[in-house]
Amino acid sequence: MVVANAMSIIAALKKKWHYSVENPGAGRLVYREGNREYTFPIYEEEGVLVLVGVPSSQRIHFFFNWYRHPREFSAATRDRILPRIEQHLRAGGARVRVVTREEREERSFEFHPELFEHRARASELLEEAGYTWFGDYSSIDLLNEEYGLEICGIQHERDIRPMAEALQRGFPHWHHQRVCLHDQGREEGWTLSLCMFPSRSCGSGWYDGD
Numbered sequence: 001m002v003v004a005n006a007m008s009i010i011a012a013l014k015k016k017w018h019y020s021v022e023n024p025g026a027g028r029l030v031y032r033e034g035n036r037e038y039t040f041p042i043y044e045e046e047g048v049l050v051l052v053g054v055p056s057s058q059r060i061h062f063f064f065n066w067y068r069h070p071r072e073f074s075a076a077t078r079d080r081i082l083p084r085i086e087q088h089l090r091a092g093g094a095r096v097r098v099v100t101r102e103e104r105e106e107r108s109f110e111f112h113p114e115l116f117e118h119r120a121r122a123s124e125l126l127e128e129a130g131y132t133w134f135g136d137y138s139s140i141d142l143l144n145e146e147y148g149l150e151i152c153g154i155q156h157e158r159d160i161r162p163m164a165e166a167l168q169r170g171f172p173h174w175h176h177q178r179v180c181l182h183d184q185g186r187e188e189g190w191t192l193s194l195c196m197f198p199s200r201s202c203g204s205g206w207y208d209g210d
Helices: 002-016 075-091 101-106 114-128 157-170
Strands: 019-025 028-033 036-045 048-052 057-061 066-068 096-099 139-143 148-154 176-182 189-195
Touching (some): 028 075, 048 075, 075 096, 114 139, 114 148, 114 157, 148 157, 157 189
Parallel strands (some): 048 096
Antiparallel strands (some): 028 036, 036 057, 057 066, 139 148, 148 189
């Protein structure tokens, strides 16, 4: 009886920590462990897969369905999950680099000049979607801390979603979105922010437009 109980406990532990890693589309990697799911941004840079070490969304499976379950991504959870994902990717022959928020904090005063190139690309994407600078929006600002861009002075609320979709086609690993309305000041109108890292106000992301 004791042996049987011990085997049952071991089997339960194995089941609890069973995990899988999937790539459902460009810019996204999904890690599932038990009844929890974590989505991470991922992209390729100079032949290296870069995994962003902060999940952009979290879900829990409960009563035959998945539900959003934003929560703090603890150090213990991070130290368990990230090495597993890295090992999985390396097993497939990929070169992997993990970028965490802590690493960027150490370089908090470093400027990211490549964001200027991203801004130019964002302008092209918006123009291809039918939106013009100074006509439909007033400027594109850099978000160095969160690593992203902010489209300012959007004139019509109806344009926010199609503009976000156009930008996501060019930056599929920028999962976090925020929408704000400025009714006074130099750039009145709507502001749309897209970035790779979440804002400080929430450990699981800003407003998600999905």
